[in-house]
Amino acid sequence: MSKVILVGMDFSDCSINALEHAITIARKAKAGIAMVWINHLDYSKEIFSVEPQNIEKEVTNRFEELVKKYKYHLHGEKIEYFIKKGKVYKEMCLMADEVDAFLVIIGTHGSSGFEEFWIGSNANRMATACTRPIITIRAGIDVGTDLKKIVLPLDSTKITRQKLPLTALLAKYFNSEIHILGLFTTTSDDIRYRVRNYVAQAEEYLDENKIKYQSVFLETDNITEVTLNYASKIGANLIAIMTEQETSTANLILGPYASQMVNHSQVPVLSIHASKY
DSSP states (O other): OOEEEEEEOOSSHHHHHHHHHHHHHHHHHTEEEEEEEEEOSOOTTOOOOSOGGGHHHHHHHHHHHHHHHHGGGSTTOOEEEEEEESOHHHHHHHHHHHTTOSEEEEEEOOOOTTHHHHTOOHHHHHHHHOSSOEEEEETTOOOOSSOOEEEEEEOSSGGGGGGHHHHHHHHHHHTOEEEEEEEEOSOOHHHHHHHHHHHHHHHHHHHHTTOEEEEEEEEOSOHHHHHHHHHHHHTOSEEEEESSOOOOHHHHHHOOHHHHHHHHOSSOEEEEOOOOO
C-alpha cells in the first residue's frame, strides 16, 4: 500500500507552500498526496469571496485546479482531495487516521502574545491531539523544500529519542545532514550523563544507517530559544521535536516547548507524538 501525506488546505499562499513541501517529500518517499479542506465556522482568515452556500463548490473548483497543476509532479502516485465539516484540528486528526497518513503537513499563520497560550492555534492543537507526525510551516517563510539540514535537539527525557527513526528516514530520502543538539539544562551530573548517552545512541543509529551528522552540546535555560538560534545559524530546513518535552522554569512561564516552537520557528517543524512505554 502506498504511503500518503495529508495536507491541510485553506488555499492561502501559506497552505500552497505547505502543499509544495509535501510534494517534494512525496516525490522522494514515493507517496501520494491527500488534500483536505475543513468547512468550519470561522472564515475570517480564509480567502473566499463567495456566498456561504457556494463555498463548497468554490473549494471543489480550486482543488481540481491544484490536482491538474501538480499531478504530474508525483511520478504516478495519487493526488486527491476531501471536504470535511467541523472543528479543524479534530477533523484533520480524523482524516489523518482515515487515509493512514505517514505524515501530515500544514501551513500555520502563527500567533502572538497571550493568544498562543490561552487559545492555541489549530497547529498547536493538532500537534497535541494527533498521533501522526506533523510538519508545520509558518506563513511568509521562504525556505528550500529540499531537507538539506535537519536539527535534532535531544534533552534528558526518555521520549526524546522517539523522533530519531522518522527524522533519519527523511534525512535518507534527501541525503540530508542531521545536526544533533545535546541540550544541557541543569548542572546535575546524572542528567548531563544521560544527555551525552542519548547523543551517543543517536550517533550510532545514524552511523548504522549511513546518514551524515554533526553533534554539538549546548548549555541553555531555554530549549526553544537555543534550538531556533542554532537552526537559523546553520540555515536548517527542518527541526524535529517531540510534542512533550522536559519541563523547565522557562517553559512554565512561556508556555509548552512544542507550542513555542510551532508558533515562532522560521524553519519548518516536525512534531512527533510520544508513544507510551
